Amino acid sequence: MGISGACRDLTILSVTPAGPVGAQFGCYYLEMDNPGLDPAVAGQFVMVRPAAFGSDPVWPRPFSICRLTPDRLTLFIQACGRGTDILCRLAPGDPVTVWGPLGQGFALEPAVPTVMLAGGVGIAPFMEYAATHPAPGNLSLVFGHRQPLSCYPFAELSQLVRAEAFEEKTPDDLPRFISRLEKTVAEFAGGLILACGPRPLLLTVARLARRYGARAQVSLENRMACGVGGCLGCVEKNALGQYVQTCTEGPVFWVDELSLSEDA
Amino acid sequence: MGISGACRDLTILSVTPAGPVGAQFGCYYLEMDNPGLDPAVAGQFVMVRPAAFGSDPVWPRPFSICRLTPDRLTLFIQACGRGTDILCRLAPGDPVTVWGPLGQGFALEPAVPTVMLAGGVGIAPFMEYAATHPAPGNLSLVFGHRQPLSCYPFAELSQLVRAEAFEEKTPDDLPRFISRLEKTVAEFAGGLILACGPRPLLLTVARLARRYGARAQVSLENRMACGVGGCLGCVEKNALGQYVQTCTEGPVFWVDELSLSEDA
Amino acid sequence: MSADTAVRLPGMRAKNPVMTASGTFGYGMEFAPYGDLRRLGGIVVKGLSLKPRTGNAMPRIAETPCGMLNAIGLQNCGVEAFLRDKLPRLPFKDTPIIANLYACDADEFAELAGVLAAEEGVAALEVNISCPNVKAGGIAFGQDPAMAGKLTEAVKKRAGNKPVWVKLSPNVTDIVGIARAAVLGGADVLTCINTLTGMAVDIRSRKPRLANVIGGLSGPAIKPVALRCVWQVCQAVSAPVIGVGGVSSAEDVLEFILVGAHAVQIGTANFMRPDMAFRIAERLPQLMDELGIKDLDEYRGTLLAG
Amino acid sequence: MSADTAVRLPGMRAKNPVMTASGTFGYGMEFAPYGDLRRLGGIVVKGLSLKPRTGNAMPRIAETPCGMLNAIGLQNCGVEAFLRDKLPRLPFKDTPIIANLYACDADEFAELAGVLAAEEGVAALEVNISCPNVKAGGIAFGQDPAMAGKLTEAVKKRAGNKPVWVKLSPNVTDIVGIARAAVLGGADVLTCINTLTGMAVDIRSRKPRLANVIGGLSGPAIKPVALRCVWQVCQAVSAPVIGVGGVSSAEDVLEFILVGAHAVQIGTANFMRPDMAFRIAERLPQLMDELGIKDLDEYRGTLLAG
């Protein structure tokens, strides 16, 4: 039995706000010691359960691996509910249980022009992707965001790859962002498109990829209870109409493997 | 309507270990700002609910007022379970809801020789009692404890009143402590005896008080859900065989008001 | 504040749907230091019997994950002392005071109803046919449709012009059957739900955590069960339903109204902080504004299901 | 380690009472990276039907206070694929593998039992007469004593020498009545309990949180109800009972054994951390040592009640 996926009791090293933190928003880096997790493929995730959860909330929380090095696991977390609030208030030394890397990561085709389409915290796995890509010159990022740009690791990513940000301030910005996406998908139709972010973004990318015959992957953020294929709660309908587990067969899927719908 | 008992959202100022802290034990001082609680009678208590409880545990936790000054509320808390563990891990700035002073405190008879019999954290209300007593020369303390003496505010109390400590290390120490108690009860049979601590201690004091015809009060630590008389969960049988609420009629009772039994 | 929180119920008008649940708010005055009782939509007082009751032995309460067990055993001062000492102190002109009735058989229930029906200060009679914590009667009434129907009828006959609320137990195979029987028996309003029967033990002392062994489970833990019961009952009967079980926020109030409830009762959450019901009543119109809900009639039962 | 955790059950011996609950441990292998499956007292696999089932629409799960709702709808690969692809990979020689059966009527249940009874790797058949998440059959079998008895009989006839476990629903007025009927029908073991029916809604979208609207409540929140059911059933029948519902620690295991259970199943707690069942199995003998419990037979059902 490999140690891949085994359940580890780690310790928080630091919790750092990524930028300005407000009553309604806030993004944080969580750093933990890494006592020997298997190397990750960017796009894989971990399940996280701080001791502070007690029996409520019951579920652990899934997070993309933002960065995994031999001595550090870094997550990039947006405080947006009960669980993430508790996580982002942890202090150095606090115990947290982590299992992973889990699931299927993004395809890596070093020689192929690749664009990362990220919405909000969907930027997290692209840190690892860019940092481990052998030819970052072939990589671009298009990033849509609502919180101030300084809340995200956008500056860091811009140092590694060609990066462009698009702020969504008013409802009018959405159609403009979508046409920006359309331009990108068309441009990369012969390359590789990777998307991570809110479901509406993924649905748009899937639709555009189909229209332009582009090869595209999306990373789903379905509700997960176990993260290891045991509960059948996280499923998504595949192209054959069967339900497949997002946690083991995904979270990253080729868009043509799925028949994506609004609900999840 | 007075503000007595009104529910206040306070802020933790400090959490300080009272002495050595081990895996199995640990006592802490919790200091909070006091935005205008009513003055307390020593022996009264407050109900405490940190925001960190969330929905679990459901109940707030009752604590004796260890010290209440116009600008500070201090509690002395032994970490002994889920709720107290959470409380003793709070950090300055953390929000906590408090209501009180609640219930009936200890009798104050300045001219009468008074002995405080405390077991473990039962010492907490006697800090307030000694600090506010007009004639501390009439006060003595007999203190039974299992954790190291430095875990308790014993040194501070010794500065104010005549104080004696008795460490219970082995099961053999118990009968010796009980005979020490008997000596004290006999000695103060004409004075006032106040007891606070684990139920077996209180039962012993009640029994001895009866034997020596002493006037004695005990402070009960019954399980409480509401602390304000609303749930009828904390009751104790009075001398008439009726159930009375410990939170409103107590926690301090004259021993002859009650018919104390083992269970609670 | 533009949102209208008012609720019309048979024979009464509540300024908001936030009431307190029987047994969790004393006789009302215990909570007066923590808020203005007139701000509440209604106050259901501790279960009353004809004669005073001592209640069960200690321990009577135990904490459980996101909930609690109780086996108070309906300790109460008796209806007479209530009417003499407690009711006059309550602001019954401003806030409906609902008496919660407990008795061992239908005759006693009817007699109790008769006594309370004569009181101006009592706005409605809530019949507890679902108490799991007493030996005689109690829950059995609430587990059999025929008995529930007959009992309701007996109470209704003596209730004069007071609306009769029947409080249902979730400890049944088919809560809808009981609900229908109660409505046929004359119930004006259904209260859903009383506690779930549960138990807790101490592995060290090997004793049950309640002297009564079995008790009633309440608190946030049971909210999903309460919502399901309210939803099912609202689909089946046209009498107004009051949702009870785990309500601890204004959001929870709207959840119950969304599945069809007219109002809610706050129970265990009153123990979380004694000003809970007041805070929820204050927060509700703000939340309605945020969600663009103008009044509750418009929102009630609009769940997009199926 | 001096404590003996072994448990004798009809037709099998478990090295410890820590089993996993159906639907919460996949087909077993999903959890192999997190512990040695041979360390478990038993593995109950995801509910199986004769033909593969797609299950319910999304969303299928929702978090609730100290618990969760699910309406998976018994998605499974079908008994054939299970026997071909899953069972051979499980350590059935070292740990009892229990098949959990779901079907729409008694004939189908019997047929399924026949298929499974022929398999060496299957230690027992657990009949799910209590699933709240499927339209046909499901919970109805578990809510009527006569139906529960007949169904058990039908399965037992085709079960050959495999012990038949019947899994009871808590959503009934009288669980003891169903338990007795199942035992009369030939049940060798009773599993208590399946999930409580519950519901959750989203006040903003006004949609139910489960596409199926109603789902099954599980997790620590329901432990008091599960303990009460196990206690009541153990008082009434002599068949061994397996306790399920909110078990998430070795202490919880002893609570169920104290009220009379032979073993327990870990369900929702497997989601809290995937090595949960392994950790509990490892911790149990230490805890028994601490409490001076030499073996479980000595401790079982010794609650000091009444």
Ligand SMILES: Cc1cc2nc3c(=O)[nH]c(=O)nc-3n(C[C@H](O)[C@H](O)[C@H](O)COP(=O)(O)OP(=O)(O)OC[C@H]3O[C@@H](n4cnc5c(N)ncnc54)[C@H](O)[C@@H]3O)c2cc1C
């Ligand atoms: C594979 C994967 C990778 C993810 N990576 C990141 C990341 O790198 N950074 C980040 O900030 N977030 C990430 N998320 C989302 C993150 O898991 C959720 O924001 C988090 O679980 C919300 O928990 P909460 O308790 O704060 O919110 P809640 O109060 O529980 O709910 C807030 C919202 O989050 C949704 N949600 C709740 N639980 C889950 C769950 N278990 N899975 C998915 N959605 C849930 C709810 O439906 C609700 O809409 C990822 C999700 C998945 C599935």
Ligand SMILES: Cc1cc2nc3c(=O)[nH]c(=O)nc-3n(C[C@H](O)[C@H](O)[C@H](O)COP(=O)(O)OP(=O)(O)OC[C@H]3O[C@@H](n4cnc5c(N)ncnc54)[C@H](O)[C@@H]3O)c2cc1C
């Ligand atoms: C009037 C009063 C004054 C008190 N003063 C102090 C004090 O000054 N300092 C101090 O350290 N402790 C004091 N206590 C005891 C303190 O309330 C309990 O230790 C605390 O509630 C335990 O909570 P927990 O979650 O840590 O323990 P749990 O994990 O809940 O249980 C540990 C033990 O504490 C008991 N317990 C749990 N909840 C309560 C409750 N609400 N009331 C009473 N006992 C409970 C349980 O039965 C169990 O035996 C006082 C209790 C009362 C009633």
Ligand SMILES: Cc1cc2nc3c(=O)[nH]c(=O)nc-3n(C[C@H](O)[C@H](O)[C@H](O)COP(=O)(O)O)c2cc1C
């Ligand atoms: C301590 C306590 C005492 C109760 N006493 C009564 C009672 O006397 N009559 C009654 O009908 N219900 C009684 N109940 C039930 C509550 O009114 C309510 O139906 C139940 O607790 C569920 O709501 P909750 O989860 O909000 O507490 C009592 C509940 C508790 C916790």
Ligand SMILES: Cc1cc2nc3c(=O)[nH]c(=O)nc-3n(C[C@H](O)[C@H](O)[C@H](O)COP(=O)(O)O)c2cc1C
């Ligand atoms: C996601 C999920 C799926 C389940 N699927 C099944 C099933 O297929 N068959 C069955 O008998 N019980 C099923 N159950 C019920 C559990 O086996 C168990 O009886 C219940 O969850 C209570 O235990 P717990 O609180 O430990 O989870 C399922 C439970 C959950 C949470």
Ligand code: FES
């Ligand atoms: S989260 Fe449990 S199967 Fe995917």
Ligand code: FES
């Ligand atoms: S704690 Fe509720 S009445 Fe005393």
